[in-house]
Amino acid sequence: MKNNKYSLPKDGGLIASAAPRDIIHRYEKMHTLVYESEYEGVQYVADTIVKMIRNHNEANCSNQIYEENVPFTLGLSTGRTPLGLYNELVKRYKRGEISFANVAVFGLDEFYPIRKTEQQSRNYRIYEEFLNQVDILPENVHIPDGTVAFDRVSEYCASYDQMVRKIDLIVVGMGEQGQIGFNEPGSYAKSRTRLVQLTHDSRKLQSGAFFGLENTPKMGITMGLDTVMRAEKIILMAWGENKADVIQRVVEGPVTDQVPASLLQEHPNIEVVIDENAAQLLTREQTPWLVGPCEWTPKFVRKAVVWLCGVVNKPILKLTYKDYIENSLGELLEQGRTYDRINIDVFNDLQHTITGWPGGKPGADDSTRPAPSTPFPKRVVIFSPHPDDDVISMGGTFIRLVQQGHDVHVAYETSGNVAVADDVVLQNIDTARELGYGDHVEEVRQIIASKKKGEPEPRPLLNLKGSIRRAEARAAVRSFGLNPDTNAHFLNLPFYETGGIKKGQLTEKDIDIIVKLLRDIQPDQIYAAGDLADPHGTHRTCMEAVLGALEVVKDDEWLKNCHLWLYRGAWMEWDLGMVDMAVPLSPDEMIMKRHAIYRHLSQKDIMPFPGSDPREFWQRAEERTQNTARLYDKLGMAEYQAIEVFVRMF
Numbered sequence: 001m002k003n004n005k006y007s008l009p010k011d012g013g014l015i016a017s018a019a020p021r022d023i024i025h026r027y028e029k030m031h032t033l034v035y036e037s038e039y040e041g042v043q044y045v046a047d048t049i050v051k052m053i054r055n056h057n058e059a060n061c062s063n064q065i066y067e068e069n070v071p072f073t074l075g076l077s078t079g080r081t082p083l084g085l086y087n088e089l090v091k092r093y094k095r096g097e098i099s100f101a102n103v104a105v106f107g108l109d110e111f112y113p114i115r116k117t118e119q120q121s122r123n124y125r126i127y128e129e130f131l132n133q134v135d136i137l138p139e140n141v142h143i144p145d146g147t148v149a150f151d152r153v154s155e156y157c158a159s160y161d162q163m164v165r166k167i168d169l170i171v172v173g174m175g176e177q178g179q180i181g182f183n184e185p186g187s188y189a190k191s192r193t194r195l196v197q198l199t200h201d202s203r204k205l206q207s208g209a210f211f212g213l214e215n216t217p218k219m220g221i222t223m224g225l226d227t228v229m230r231a232e233k234i235i236l237m238a239w240g241e242n243k244a245d246v247i248q249r250v251v252e253g254p255v256t257d258q259v260p261a262s263l264l265q266e267h268p269n270i271e272v273v274i275d276e277n278a279a280q281l282l283t284r285e286q287t288p289w290l291v292g293p294c295e296w297t298p299k300f301v302r303k304a305v306v307w308l309c310g311v312v313n314k315p316i317l318k319l320t321y322k323d324y325i326e327n328s329l330g331e332l333l334e335q336g337r338t339y340d341r342i343n344i345d346v347f348n349d350l351q352h353t354i355t356g357w358p359g360g361k362p363g364a365d366d367s368t369r370p371a372p373s374t375p376f377p378k379r380v381v382i383f384s385p386h387p388d389d390d391v392i393s394m395g396g397t398f399i400r401l402v403q404q405g406h407d408v409h410v411a412y413e414t415s416g417n418v419a420v421a422d423d424v425v426l427q428n429i430d431t432a433r434e435l436g437y438g439d440h441v442e443e444v445r446q447i448i449a450s451k452k453k454g455e456p457e458p459r460p461l462l463n464l465k466g467s468i469r470r471a472e473a474r475a476a477v478r479s480f481g482l483n484p485d486t487n488a489h490f491l492n493l494p495f496y497e498t499g500g501i502k503k504g505q506l507t508e509k510d511i512d513i514i515v516k517l518l519r520d521i522q523p524d525q526i527y528a529a530g531d532l533a534d535p536h537g538t539h540r541t542c543m544e545a546v547l548g549a550l551e552v553v554k555d556d557e558w559l560k561n562c563h564l565w566l567y568r569g570a571w572m573e574w575d576l577g578m579v580d581m582a583v584p585l586s587p588d589e590m591i592m593k594r595h596a597i598y599r600h601l602s603q604k605d606i607m608p609f610p611g612s613d614p615r616e617f618w619q620r621a622e623e624r625t626q627n628t629a630r631l632y633d634k635l636g637m638a639e640y641q642a643i644e645v646f647v648r649m650f
Contacts (some may be wrong), residue, residue, distance in 0.1 A: 012300025014288035109181035114146035161193035178259035182222035191224030275369035303577025315636030370581035387473035395593035396585035409487030426486030456499025514549035522558035530566030
């Protein structure tokens with residue numbers, strides 16, 4: 001399948017070729033490589049691994065015989081970050097480009113206690129994703145054992161640490177607090193391989209994979225920071241905007257044990273390989289005018305002016321020449337406009353993003369409006385990765401589109417079945433019994449009891465959970481006037497239906513389902529979740545599925561006048577420098593949106609993917625949209641209750 005890896009739209013920015021490398025990187029304390037997408041970053045890391053293995057073999061091999069059995073030692077972490085790398089290395093092995101017969105692999109960490117056969121096990125993941133598919137020798141695989149008897153753990157860790165005294169290359173990811181392996185904030189710089197207690201926040205982040213916090217291990221075995229630092233070379237990888245904050249602290253911040261990965265600054269041979277989404281808070285990306293010459297597109301000018309407003313705490317129209325000069329924006333004043341002209345232009349530009357008519361206002365002059373007035377009404381498709389993202393992320397706009405008479409369709413891309421707790425199933429079955437529709441309580445209890453730890457959920461149980469989420473989605477859209485029988489589409493994309501947290505690869509089967517829907521409806525507007533920060537990665541995959549489908553239909557006549565609008569999920573919001581449409585919500589619309597979110601009862605109180613944020617989804621959504629409204633207000637715009645914002649991709 002063609003690579004459709006999604007990356008955020010980019011408009012203007014640093015002209016890297018116009019400034020010396022040491023100037024561009026002057027805020028960075030580690031050698032940092034930024035690639036347009038995760039896919040390109042993975043290619044670089046795979047190239048590095050292959051080259052280092054080949055060089056090692058050439059230096060230690062005579063007549064095709066490896067001298068003294070000296071394998072290349074490769075340290076690897078697990079989690080979502082390295083999955084693309086594993087896939088690429090397997091591809092290269094199958095193409096005959098590399099052999100792992102003379103490679104020894106050392107795993108960074110493992111939960112404790114846990115069996116290797118459990119899906120959540122680090123052993124299970126690295127074998128399934130990588131080791132089982134290449135020619136590595138079993139005796140060359142070393143991954144911490146989560147079944148070691150407790151009274152032998154200290155001895156085992158000391159022995160493991162001794163084995164990894166020499167690592168040629170270690171490739172690591174990191175957690176959102178800068179964890180390396182299970183080296184949590186506060187970890188000692190000279191720590192070695194050991195058994196550690198996992199923090200509550202770390203366990204909470206992992207709880208989705210274990211189907212609840214109560215099932216999540218409280219301990220783990222991990223290489224220590226000193227163990228990692230002994231490697232000859234280290235590559236730190238990070239993908240996606242949810243890693244942007246910690247990357248900025250790791251790369252540009254001080255060395256501190258509160259951000260364990262920052263200690264890597266002291267390693268003499270460290271590379272940080274990230275995509276543009278993870279890099280967006282680095283100085284060269286966030287405020288590139290502080291670094292070197294820039295391409296000043298209208299959106300980029302807006303980004304700089306909004307930043308300046310925040311620095312000097314003024315609305316746009318009160319900015320002065322002095323403000324620009326004293327805050328490194330003198331280059332902007334050299335582009336042919338005076339500061340007051342720039343102020344007016346940016347003010348008008350931002351004001352024109354605001355509309356109460358997301359589908360276009362009939363009969364209006366649309367020259368400065370985000371959405372065209374014709375055709376009216378429009379056919380609209382809202383893609384929702386899970387059966388609640390539509391109302392959480394753009395519920396107010398959804399309500400407007402329905403109430404303004406457009407033919408709105410919502411397409412739920414995945415079933416969301418694994419995000420339903422067992423007791424929620426029992427509650428729903430019990431409700432059905434009380435309503436007189438049969439007693440299946442005992443049957444369901446037996447299905448739940450048959451679950452085996454670490455294995456995919458039974459299909460009958462997944463079917464029940466999927467039904468619950470479909471019923472909730474129907475109730476939500478029904479609450480503001482959409483007919484769920486005709487306009488709600490449950491796509492159940494196959495990549496999601498694994499029964500576990502780990503999902504399958506996107507395939508043509510997924511793409512074909514979306515293609516059929518698009519060709520059946522032939523929409524004038526498409527809304528999709530351009531969200532790269534969701535903790536489970538499903539939003540990203542769903543976005544790639546939509547892009548894959550649009551690639552298939554690119555020559556269809558209806559697509560020529562269709563626009564794709566991107567919204568965000570509960571975790572992040574668009575930077576105002578990128579926004580193309582801002583839809584204000586009234587207090588009444590806020591309440592309608594909240595009540596629609598309430599309909600998703602299985603997600604209201606028990607959130608399988610909460611991360612470290614204790615707020616419920618409706619709270620996150622309201623606070624996010626209210627914060628956006630306050631920001632518009634501070635910039636000098638009208639004061640609104642809340643605002644949902646969108647970026648137009650085409």
